[in-house]
Amino acid sequence: MSEKPGKPVAASAIDKHVYKVFxxxxxxxxxxxxxxxxxxxxxxxxxxxxxxSAHVCVTAAVDSIHFRAPAKGNDTLLFNLSxxxxxxxxxxxxxxxxxxxxxxxxxxxxxxxFFTFVALDENGRPVDVxxxxxxxxxxxxxxxxxxxxxxxxxxxxxxxxRANG
Ligand SMILES: CC(C)(COP(=O)(O)OP(=O)(O)OC[C@H]1O[C@@H](n2cnc3c(N)ncnc32)[C@H](O)[C@@H]1OP(=O)(O)O)[C@@H](O)C(=O)NCCC(=O)NCCS
Numbered sequence: 117m118s119e120k121p122g123k124p125v126a127a128s129a130i131d132k133h134v135y136k137v138f139x140x141x142x143x144x145x146x147x148x149x150x151x152x153x154x155x156x157x158x159x160x161x162x163x164x165x166x167x168x169s170a171h172v173c174v175t176a177a178v179d180s181i182h183f184r185a186p187a188k189g190n191d192t193l194l195f196n197l198s199x200x201x202x203x204x205x206x207x208x209x210x211x212x213x214x215x216x217x218x219x220x221x222x223x224x225x226x227x228x229x230f231f232t233f234v235a236l237d238e239n240g241r242p243v244d245v246x247x248x249x250x251x252x253x254x255x256x257x258x259x260x261x262x263x264x265x266x267x268x269x270x271x272x273x274x275x276x277x278r279a280n281g
Contacts, residue, residue: 118246119244120244122249124251125198125252128164128198129196131196133134133195134194135192137188137193146244148191148215153213157195158225160195164207165231166205169233169245173233173234174233174234179232181201181213181228183227184227184228185225186224191217192216194214197211198210200259205235207233209230209233234264
C-alpha cells in the first residue's frame with residue numbers, strides 16, 4: 117500500500133462525457149461499433165488514472181466488458197468513469213456508458229467494464245500511486261468489491277503466464 121496522501125474519487129472522475137454518434141460510427145448491423153466504444157473507454161480511463169497518479173499510465177488489463185444493449189444512430193453516448201481502488205502501482209477504474217435519446221431524454225445502459233492501469237516512473241518502472249478515498253455509499257461498495265476482482269484478475273494473469281511458459 118502506498119504511503120502517499122489519499123485522494124477522493126471525485127478528484128479524478130469523469131461524469132457524463134458526451135459523444136454524439138454519427139453514421140461513420142456504425143457497424144454492418146447498423147448499431148454503434150463496439151470497438152469504438154471500448155477504445156473511447158480506454159482513453160478516458162487513462163485520463164482518470166493519470167489524474168489520480170500524476171504519472172504516465174498504461175493499460176494492464178481490461179475485464180468484464182459487458183454490452184448490455186446496442187447504441188443506435190443519432191444516440192448521444194454518455195461516458196462515466198471513476199477510480200474504484202488503488203493498490204501499489206495499479207488502479208481499477210470502472211466504466212459505465214449510457215446512450216441518450218437527446219430528443220426525449222430517455223437513457224439506456226450500454227456498457228460496463230473494469231480497466232486496470234499501472235503508473236510508471238520516468239524509467240518505465242511501476243511506481244506507487246495515492247490511495248483513493250471513497251466518500252459515497254456507491255464508492256465504498258465499489259472499493260470493497262474491487263479487492264475481490266483484483267484477486268480473480270491476478271489469478272487469471274498467472275494462469276495465462278503458466279499456460280504460455
Ligand atoms: C503493466 C506492466 C507495467 C506491469 O509490469 P510488471 O513488470 O508486470 O510489474 P509488476 O509485476 O511489478 O506489477 C506492477 C503492478 O501491476 C499489476 N499488474 C500487472 N499485470 C496485471 C494484470 N494483468 N492485471 C492486473 N494487474 C496487473 C500488479 O498487480 C502490480 O500492482 P500493484 O503495484 O498495485 O501491486 C507491464 O506488464 C506492461 O508494461 N504491460 C504492457 C502495458 C501496455 O503496453 N499496455 C497497452 C498500451 S497502453
